[in-house]
Amino acid sequence: MIICLVLYTQSIALHVSMKRVLVTGGAGFIGSHLCKILLNKGYYVICLDNFLTGCRENISHLMGNDHFEFLEHDIVYPYPIGYVDEIYHLACPASPVHYQRDPIKTMKISVMGSFNVLGMAKKHNAKILLTSTSEIYGDPLVHPQPESYWGNVNPIGLRSCYDEGKRCAETIFMDYNRQEKVRIKIVRIFNTYGPGMLRHDGRVISNFILQALQNKDITIYGDGSQTRSFQYIDDLIEGLTRVMNTEDDFLGPINIGNPSEFTIKELAEHIIRHANSHSRLVYEPLPKDDPKQRKPDISLAQEKLNWSPRVSLEEGLSKMIIHFKNKIINTN
Numbered sequence: 618m619i620i621c622l623v624l625y626t627q628s629i630a631l632h633v634s635m636k637r638v639l640v641t642g643g644a645g646f647i648g649s650h651l652c653k654i655l656l657n658k659g660y661y662v663i664c665l666d667n668f669l670t671g672c673r674e675n676i677s678h679l680m681g682n683d684h685f686e687f688l689e690h691d692i693v694y695p696y697p698i699g700y701v702d703e704i705y706h707l708a709c710p711a712s713p714v715h716y717q718r719d720p721i722k723t724m725k726i727s728v729m730g731s732f733n734v735l736g737m738a739k740k741h742n743a744k745i746l747l748t749s750t751s752e753i754y755g756d757p758l759v760h761p762q763p764e765s766y767w768g769n770v771n772p773i774g775l776r777s778c779y780d781e782g783k784r785c786a787e788t789i790f791m792d793y794n795r796q797e798k799v800r801i802k803i804v805r806i807f808n809t810y811g812p813g814m815l816r817h818d819g820r821v822i823s824n825f826i827l828q829a830l831q832n833k834d835i836t837i838y839g840d841g842s843q844t845r846s847f848q849y850i851d852d853l854i855e856g857l858t859r860v861m862n863t864e865d866d867f868l869g870p871i872n873i874g875n876p877s878e879f880t881i882k883e884l885a886e887h888i889i890r891h892a893n894s895h896s897r898l899v900y901e902p903l904p905k906d907d908p909k910q911r912k913p914d915i916s917l918a919q920e921k922l923n924w925s926p927r928v929s930l931e932e933g934l935s936k937m938i939i940h941f942k943n944k945i946i947n948t949n
């Protein structure tokens with residue numbers, strides 16, 4: 618009886634001394650990687666998600682962990698969260714296919730979700746990090762994009778629910794810092810890929826790899842001359858945790874991305890080669906407002922975080938191809 622009591626007290630003491638971190642959108646692609654790394658770093662991790670675009674499978678390997686807790690909740694509505702030291706706010710659909718399916722909901726998630734998580738941060742005096750996006754630069758007229766660039770966004774187009782939603786989220790975060798002294802960080806993430814993306818995610822790398830592995834036509838939108846700069850998930854997670862650990866007076870925004878820039882046609886050719894595929898390239902109409910070019914200026918991240926991406930596109934694609942091959946085998 619006494620031994621049990623001592624063990625119980627010790628376990629409570631351990632939980633009390635552990636830093637508690639909330640990850641909203643923790644069952645999504647990036648969120649699930651982040652939860653895993655934070656657990657490895659010794660945090661008590663609370664993952665909040667409503668499975669809008671995430672899935673149980675992404676976090677099933679964490680469910681048995683004593684230091685992991687899952688809350689099924691829609692962040693558009695307030696949640697009476699217990700004490701937390703830090704919040705990573707990721708909850709938001711990120712693939713154009715998904716965020717355009719219900720644009721009103723997307724905007725509510727960005728705006729009302731931000732108010733709700735900032736309320737939690739204010740209540741518990743927690744540090745809070747927003748995963749913003751390179752989309753806030755829109756179809757950029759400055760190349761590469763530094764954080765000082767205000768962007769070229771169509772406020773009434775099909776992508777606006779996401780682009781303007783995130784721009785508004787950045788505003789709300791800054792105002793909570795200025796008015797309520799909440800300790801915030803804003804990270805502008807550039808196109809990120811890796812294991813954990815869903816088969817029906819709809820973003821370019823997962824689409825092309827699945828098509829290539831099945832020797833189906835590779836669907837290039839437009840003539841494929843538009844560019845993107847692709848970052849592997851491990852580099853992003855390292856960048857996010859470094860930003861969270863900066864001193865309180867560093868708010869960002871800060872770009873986290875890989876500056877190696879490729880056209881979408883080059884990307885398709887890389888994937889066909891790496892996957893030993895017989896797929897053909899086919900050309901479909903370019904979606905409206907699709908940015909023509911995108912490449913992060915990462916000078917600030919290099920200087921402030923001593924961070925640079927380490928994983929090349931070649932290396933990242935190889936890992937991703939192996940992952941999707943296994944997925945296809947396991948679901949057939």
Ligand code: NAD
Binds near residue numbers: 671
């Ligand atoms: P994702 O769609 O895989 O993950 C988003 C997660 O948020 C999902 O698990 C989803 O179910 C959850 N979610 C959505 N709405 C919610 C709500 N109302 N309440 C609770 N949970 C909700 O996308 P991702 O690629 O992992 O992106 C994560 C974050 O990073 C997003 O905020 C996104 O805007 C940002 N981001 C991602 C990229 C990228 O290239 N992956 C680029 C820029 C920014």
Ligand code: UDP
Binds near residue numbers: 713821836
């Ligand atoms: N794209 C494409 N084929 C696809 C999916 C996307 O050519 O099957 C293009 C898309 O038009 C864009 C780029 O690839 O120019 C990146 O698209 P994604 O949806 O991954 O992200 P975005 O950066 O546009 O948000």
